[in-house]
Amino acid sequence: MAAATQLDVVLRARGAIIGGAEVAACVGVLGERIAVITPYDDPPAAVRTVDLADDEVLLPGLVDTHVHVNEPGRTEWEGFASATTAAAAGGVTTLLDMPLNSIPPTTTVEHLDVKRRAAEGQVRIDVGFWGGAVPGNVPDLGPLHEAGVFGFKCFLLDSGVPEFGALEGEAFTAAMAQTARLGALMIVHAEAAELLDEGALDGRRYAGFLASRPRAAEDAAIAAVVEAARGSGARAHIVHLSSSDAVPLLRAARADGVDISVETCPHYLTFAAEEIADGATALKCCPPIREAANRELLWAALVDGDIDFVVSDHSPCTPDLKERGGGDFGAAWGGIASVQLGLPAVWTGARARGLGLADVVRWMATAPADRVGLAHKGRIEVGADADLVRFAPEEELTVDVAHLHHRNPVSAYAGRRLRGVVRETWLRGTPVGPGVQDAPRGRLLRRGER
Known part of the structure; x- marks a missing residue:
């Protein structure tokens, strides 16, 4: 200057x-x-x-690399206007949109263009896009990479929507080989279908749902991803880790030079299986929320650096889908809408464990930004984007779904007391979010561009 x-x-x-x-x-x-x-x-x-104010701390804007916006195609579940308004209200200034739950899914350049046209003029924060890796689209990965997606998402089992198929066996190996050639990041929903136990499902009983998706299913799938990354030289990332049993495997793989990272989510750090009431399908997600002892091991892995960062996996739907089957965990949609609440949820847990806001910023802003190549985001430093948050860490709130800004009034956090309130969010030097009357000023990001 x-x-x-x-x-x-x-x-x-x-x-x-x-x-x-x-x-x-x-x-x-x-x-x-x-x-x-x-x-x-x-x-x-x-x-x-x-x-x-004396009770406020200035944070960098958070970077949430795991958000399902769902527009177009399932915009009644969520949309760019509502998702980015909720994100801004929660101190998130950059998000990456997942390639599925929208129709069409982001599996070709043409579909990416549809997604960008839908988002144009609606986003209150900066938004980038993941591409999808599905059966038969290996030839599309290169063009999507050139078009600026931040990497590729795949499932190793049924994704829950018919238009986004799972990669199995040789199809996964071929996709990993192609992402290795591109230098692209492959992010993986890692559960092994053959180790799920649908026979354990027991209607409204949460214990049955938990037993149906055991830790072993996550652990085996993560081991397969590690071996595929080791063999191909691909860069890999495990999304929404819930099984603490997989942490030693991931630690050992990285010690061997495998380029693999891992995230967890606020709900795995906040809730515990023992506390989830039967029929409480607002708390259904896949993989599931596990026991309190597992939760504490996830916190320990975060502190030790074995888990790289925390992102929301904001996966909303309409109330009828969450309540489908009258609280039947086998029938209800699995996903937790939390893009507005991640910061207070994680801060509440971190503070209770003697951890600081600098830790939360590293997990929720700097580390995710670095992994996806957004070195100008998620930090307060000269030359970075002026994405800033006025945060009151000691102020408390009780979550009221009527005051949330995502499209549907459904939240696993309803009625929960949290600590930490976002009072104002700035995007590139200008206040944004609820109450700001200016036209949406978020940008659509492309990998490698400033």
């Missing part, structure tokens, strides 16, 4: 998460980027200065 250049705005915070620590600082913004960071008592000249 030239010495004579006046900043557009300076945010002064007695607490800001910068460089992995909470410090007092002034963050100066010029245009859409952070131009300078100075000590709190040495604010640079600016057109406007914003002083954060």
Whole structure:
């Protein structure tokens, strides 16, 4: 920044998460980027200065790389306008949209263009797209990669929607070989179909649903992904890890040089199987929420760095699909809508375990941004996008579905007391989200572009 250049705005915070620590600082913004960071008592000249309240901490905007927006095709479940408004309300300034649950799925360049046209002019935050790897579309992976998708999502078992088929055996091997040639990231829903036990399903009983999708199904599928990545040299990522039993396998693979990362989700860190009432299908997700002891091992793996980051797996639907079968876990749709609540949910758990906001920022902003190549997102540093969040870490909220901004009033967190409130979210130097009347100003991102 030239010495004579006046900043557009300076945010002064007695607490800001910068460089992995909470410090007092002034963050100066010029245009859409952070131009300078100075000590709190040495604010640079600016057109406007914003002083954060004493109970607020300045965070970088979160990066949620696992969101099902569902538009077009199932827009009654969710859509770009509602999903990005909810995300902004939750401190998320960048999301990557999953390639399935929309119709058409993002498995060809033509389908990607349909998705982008649907999103254009609706997004309140920055949005990128995953491509899909499904049977028969290996020839489409290269063109999708060139078109700017951030990598490819596949399932190793039934995805739950007929238009997005599972990759099995040689089809998975071929897709991994192609992503290795492209240098693309393959992200995998890892459960082994042959180890599921549908006979254990028992209507409204959560214990039956949990038994139907055992840890062994996750562990075996993850082992297969590790071996495929090892053999092909492909970059791989395991989505929504729920089985803590797989952590040693992943740790050993990385020690051997396998390029594999792993995420978990707020619901696996918050809830426990022992607390889920029979018929409470708002808490159904796949893989399932497991026991409290498993939850604590996931927290330990996060602290140790064996789990790389935390993202929402925001997977909403209409109330009738969640309630299908009158609380029957075999019939209800599996997915948890949480893009607005991830930050307070994870912070509540982290704080209770003596962890800090710098840890939460690393897990929910910096690490996911780095894994998908968004080095200008998820951090407060000079040159980064001015994606910023005013967060009140000690303020409490009770989750009221009527105050959530995703399309349907369904939440596993309904009535739950959480700590931490997002008071304002800034995207590239400008406030966004609920209550902001300006036209949506989010951008559609392409891999490798700034």
